[in-house]
Amino acid sequence: MAHKSNYVPQSAFEKWLDERLPVVRLMKDQFIDFPTPRNLNYWWTFGGILIFCLIAQMMTGIVLAMHYVANESMAFESIEHIMRNVNWGWLIRYTHAVGASMFFAAAYLHMFRGLYYGSYKAPREILWILGVVILLLMIATSFMGYSLPWGQMSFWAVTVITNLFSSFDSVIPGLGTRIVQWVWGGFSVGNPTLNRLFSLHYLLPFMIAGVVILHIWALHVPGNNNPTGIDVKRSSEAMPFHPYYTIKDGFALAVFAIVFAAFVFYAPNYLGHSDNYIPADPLVTPTHIVPEWYFLPFYAILRAIPSKLFGVIAMFGAIMVLFVVPWLDSSPIRSLRYRPMLKLFFWAFVVTCVALGYLGAMPPDGIYLLSARLGTFYYFAFFLVVLPVVGRIETPTQMPGSITEDIMSKERRRRAALEGGAPAGAPAAPEKR
Amino acid sequence: MDSLDTLARWRTAQIAGVLVIALLALAAPLRAAEDDQIIRKEAWSFTGPFGIYDRAQLQRGFLVYQEVCASCHGMHYLHYRNLSEAGGPEFPEAAAKVVAASVEVEDGPDDQGEMYMRPGRLSDAFVSPFQNDQEARVANNGALPPDLSLMAKARPDGVNYLYSMLTGYADAPADVSMAEGMYYNTAFAGHQIAMPPPLFDDSIEYTDGTPPTIDNYAKDVTAFMMWAAEPKLEERHRVGFRVMIYLIIVAGLLYVAKRRVWSRGAH
Ligand code: HEM
Numbered sequence: 234m235a236h237k238s239n240y241v242p243q244s245a246f247e248k249w250l251d252e253r254l255p256v257v258r259l260m261k262d263q264f265i266d267f268p269t270p271r272n273l274n275y276w277w278t279f280g281g282i283l284i285f286c287l288i289a290q291m292m293t294g295i296v297l298a299m300h301y302v303a304n305e306s307m308a309f310e311s312i313e314h315i316m317r318n319v320n321w322g323w324l325i326r327y328t329h330a331v332g333a334s335m336f337f338a339a340a341y342l343h344m345f346r347g348l349y350y351g352s353y354k355a356p357r358e359i360l361w362i363l364g365v366v367i368l369l370l371m372i373a374t375s376f377m378g379y380s381l382p383w384g385q386m387s388f389w390a391v392t393v394i395t396n397l398f399s400s401f402d403s404v405i406p407g408l409g410t411r412i413v414q415w416v417w418g419g420f421s422v423g424n425p426t427l428n429r430l431f432s433l434h435y436l437l438p439f440m441i442a443g444v445v446i447l448h449i450w451a452l453h454v455p456g457n458n459n460p461t462g463i464d465v466k467r468s469s470e471a472m473p474f475h476p477y478y479t480i481k482d483g484f485a486l487a488v489f490a491i492v493f494a495a496f497v498f499y500a501p502n503y504l505g506h507s508d509n510y511i512p513a514d515p516l517v518t519p520t521h522i523v524p525e526w527y528f529l530p531f532y533a534i535l536r537a538i539p540s541k542l543f544g545v546i547a548m549f550g551a552i553m554v555l556f557v558v559p560w561l562d563s564s565p566i567r568s569l570r571y572r573p574m575l576k577l578f579f580w581a582f583v584v585t586c587v588a589l590g591y592l593g594a595m596p597p598d599g600i601y602l603l604s605a606r607l608g609t610f611y612y613f614a615f616f617l618v619v620l621p622v623v624g625r626i627e628t629p630t631q632m633p634g635s636i637t638e639d640i641m642s643k644e645r646r647r648r649a650a651l652e653g654g655a656p657a658g659a660p661a662a663p664e665k666r
Numbered sequence: 667m668d669s670l671d672t673l674a675r676w677r678t679a680q681i682a683g684v685l686v687i688a689l690l691a692l693a694a695p696l697r698a699a700e701d702d703q704i705i706r707k708e709a710w711s712f713t714g715p716f717g718i719y720d721r722a723q724l725q726r727g728f729l730v731y732q733e734v735c736a737s738c739h740g741m742h743y744l745h746y747r748n749l750s751e752a753g754g755p756e757f758p759e760a761a762a763k764v765v766a767a768s769v770e771v772e773d774g775p776d777d778q779g780e781m782y783m784r785p786g787r788l789s790d791a792f793v794s795p796f797q798n799d800q801e802a803r804v805a806n807n808g809a810l811p812p813d814l815s816l817m818a819k820a821r822p823d824g825v826n827y828l829y830s831m832l833t834g835y836a837d838a839p840a841d842v843s844m845a846e847g848m849y850y851n852t853a854f855a856g857h858q859i860a861m862p863p864p865l866f867d868d869s870i871e872y873t874d875g876t877p878p879t880i881d882n883y884a885k886d887v888t889a890f891m892m893w894a895a896e897p898k899l900e901e902r903h904r905v906g907f908r909v910m911i912y913l914i915i916v917a918g919l920l921y922v923a924k925r926r927v928w929s930r931g932a933h
Contacts (some may be wrong), residue, residue, distance in 0.1 A: 271931075313743050313816070316898070323898040323904070472931055480924045487917035493914055500713050502819060510820035510895070511812075520855075555908025 238262050245444030263453055268471035269461035269478050272636055275334035276350075277457065278485030279343040285486055286336040287445065291438050293329040294378075301381065303431035305424040308383035309512045327501040333375045334504045335493050340371060341586075348558075351460040351567030351578060354638065358559040360451040363444055365555045370432070371439045372552075377434035379525060389522045391430070392422050397535075400542040415474060428545035460637050462567025463632070470636040508586035521596070530586050530591030534612065536597040537605040547609065554616045561616055566632070575619070584617045685815050704852040705823055706830045707886060711890060715907065720891055722874055724755035725892025729872075730883050732765075734816065734864050738806065740794025742816035744894050747788040752892055753900040762788060769793045806846045809860030818888070818895040825855060825892050832884035835863040 240258040242248040251258055300319050302311040344364065346355055347382035364426035376394065380387045382606050395416050401409035436509030456465065465471050472478075496503065504526060508519050531548050538544035554561075569576045589608045595601040633639040683926065711720040726852040731741070746766035750759045757765075766786035770795060775780035785794065794813070796802035803810050818824040834853035838844050865883045872878050876886075895898070 310743075317743065317748075323902060327902075476927050477931055480920065480927050482918065484920040484924045487913060491910065491913045491917060494906065495908050498902055498909065501902075507820055507822050507824065510816045567705050 263474040267474040276346040281482035356455040363448040374437040376428045381409040385511040386509040388513035530589035533589040533593035537609040727886035730887040738811040741815045818892040828888045
C-alpha cells in the first residue's frame with residue numbers, strides 16, 4: 234500500500250544519510266508505519282514465522298557447515314562428530330533437521346491460507362507466483378540437505394529422484410541417461426554427486442532469501458489481503474504494523490517456537506527415518522524408500538501414474554499448476570467466507586492433500602494405489618475444473634460492504650450474545666450495563 | 667477485544683496448532699515395524715521429557731557388551747573417555763583407563779618410519795574386533811555383524827526392538843525351513859538371523875545383585891546401546907526443560923502485551 238512517509242530524520246547524521254541512502258526511511262515506512270488491515274487473524278502470522286524459519290535454518294546451517302565434511306567416506310562420520318564432540322553440536326543439528334520440517338509445515342499452512350482467502354487474486358498474482366518460486370527452491374534445498382548425512386535414506390532418495398530424469402529416455406533414447414550421468418558427475422551416485430549437492434544446498438537458501446525480499450516487496454505494493462477479502466477503503470480500517478502486528482506476530486512465533494522446541498528436545502528423530510542412521514551402502518537397498526513427510530503427497534502422485542515419464546510430469550505439474558491459480562479461479566470474490574460452494578471443495582482439497590501424504594508412505598498397490606489415483610485426480614481437478622467452474626455457477630453469500638461494516642456487525646453480534654441472546658438493537662436490562 | 671472475538675481468535679490459533687501437529691504426525695505410521703515382528707514394549711528410564719539413564723544399568727550393559735558382543739561387534743563412535751563422562755555410565759576415570767589399556771592400538775609412524783602397537787588411551791575410539799568388513803564376514807559365516815554405536819536409532823522403535831530381538835530367540839515353528847547357519851528370532855525382520863543367540867542365563871557375573879538372566883542382560887545392553895547412540899540425551903532433556911519454561915513464559919507475556927496493545931488501538 235503506497236502511503237505517505239512519516240519519517241522525519243532526527244539527527245544531522247540521519248538527515249545526511251537520508252539524502253544519500255534512505256534505508257532508515259524505508260524501514261520506518263515499511264516495517265513500522267506500514268498500514269495493515271486491522272482484521273487479520275492468526276493465519277496471517279505464518280509469513281513472519283517463515284522468515285524466522287529461514288533465518289534459523291541459515292544460522293544453524295552455517296555452523297553445521299563449519300564441521301561437516303562433504304566426502305562420501307567422511308560425511309556420515311562428520312555428522313556423528315558434530316553430535317558427539319562439537320560443543321552444542323547436537324542442538325545445532327537437531328534444530329536444523331527439525332527446522333526443515335517446521336519450515337514446510339508453516340509454508341503449507343501459509344499457502345492454504347492464501348488459497349482460502351483468495352490472496353492470489355489481483356492485484357497479488359506476482360506475490361503468489363513468487364511464493365510458488367520460493368516453494369520450489371525450498372523443495373530443492375531440503376532434498377539436497379537430506380542427502381548430506383549420506384545415510385541409507387539419503388543415498389537412496391538421491392538415487393531414486395535423480396533417476397527420474399532417465400524417464401526422458403522414453404522421449405529421446407539416451408537423453409535421460411545422459412542427463413542423469415551429468416547430474417551425478419559419474420556413472421553412479423558418488424562423491425562428485427555429494428559435493429555438488431552440498432554446494433547447492435549452501436547456495437539455494439540465499440536465493441530463497443532474495444526471492445523473499447521480492448515477495449515482501451510485492452506484498453507491500455498492494456498491501457495485505459484480509460479475511461473478508463475486501464480492500465481497505467478508509468485509513469481507520471488499517472493499523473500501523475508496529476506495534477500491533479509486531480506484537481501479534483511475536484506471540485504467534487512464541488507459540489510456534491514451543492512446538493518447534495518440543496520436537497527438538499523431546500522427539501528430535503521422530504520426523505526422520507531410522508534408516509538414515511545406517512551409513513550409505515550402494516549394495517543394500519532399503520525395503521521401503523520413503524521421502525521426508527513433506528514430500529509424501531508429491532511422491533504419492535508420482536507413483537499413482539503408471540508411466541514413469543507421466544508420473545514425473547504429474548509430480549512437477551502438481552506444483553506448476555499453482556503458478557496459474559490466479560487465472561484459473563473465475564470468481565471476483567476473494568474470501569471463501571462468502572463462497573459456500575468453493576469452501577466445501579477447498580476443505581475436500583485439504584483432506585486430499587493430507588490423504589495423499591499418508592498414501593505416499595504406503596506401498597503403491599491395492600487399495601492404497603487406487604486411493605492415490607483418486608486423490609491425484611481430485612488434486613488436479615480442484616485446480617483445473619473446480620476453480621474455473623464453481624466461480625461461474627455458485628451464488629455467493631451476502632458480503633459486508635467494507636471491513637468496517639464486517640467489524641461492526643461482529644461487534645453487534647458480540648454485544649447481543651453478551652446480553653443474553655437478546656436480539657441486536659434491543660435495549661439491555663439496566664443491571665447488566 | 668473480549669470474549670467472542672478473543673474466543674474466535676483462540677479457536678483459529680488452536681486449529682492452526684492442531685493442523686501443524688497433524689501434518690507433522692503424518693510421519694508417524696511410516697516407521698512401524700513389519701507386521702509379523704513381535705516387539706515387546708519395555709519401560710525405560712530414559713524415555714519421557716525427564717528421562718535419564720540408570721547409571722548402574724549402563725555399567726552392567728557395558729559389561730555385557732564387553733564380555734559378549736565386543737567379540738563380534740564394534741562401537742567405533744564411542745571413545746574410552748566417554749565411559750567416565752557425565753550423562754553416561756560414569757565409571758571412575760581410573761576404571762575407564764584400565765578398559766582402554768586392555769586393548770592394543772596401532773599408532774605411528776615412529777621416528778624410524780614404523781607403525782607400532784601401544785596400549786589404548788582414554789582418547790582412543792573403541793577398537794573394533796575385526797580389521798575390516800571382509801574379515802568380519804569370514805569369521806561369521808558370511809554375515810556382517812554391524813557396528814552397534816548407532817543401532818538404537820537405526821531401527822524403527824529402536825530400544826524396544828533391540829530388547830525384543832535379543833530375547834526373541836526361539837525354536838523355529840515346524841512349517842519354517844531355516845537356511846544353513848541361521849537362527850529363528852521372533853523380532854528380527856524375516857525371522858532368520860545369522861547371529862547365534864548371544865545371551866544365556868548366568869553367563870555374565872553381575873556384582874550388584876541384579877539377577878543374571880537373559881532378560882536383564884538384554885535390557886541392560888540395550889540401555890547401553892541407547893546411551894552410545896544418544897550420549898547427549900540427559901543434557902538435551904535438561905536444557906529442553908529450561909527452554910520450554912522460558913518459551914511458555916515469553917508466550918504468556920507476549921499474549922498479555924498483545925491484548926494490552928490491541929485494546930488501546932481497537933476503538
Ligand atoms: C520462505 C518462505 C516464505 C516466506 C519467508 C514468506 C513470507 C511472507 C510474509 C512475511 C508475508 C506477509 C505476512 C503474511 O501474510 O503471512 C507473506 C504473504 C504472502 N505469501 Fe509468503 N512467504 C513464503 C512462502 C510462500 C509460499 C510458498 C507461498 C505460496 C505459493 C506464499 C504466498 C503468499 C501470499 C499469497 C501472501 C499474501 C497474503 C495476504 O496478504 O493475504 N508465500 N509471505
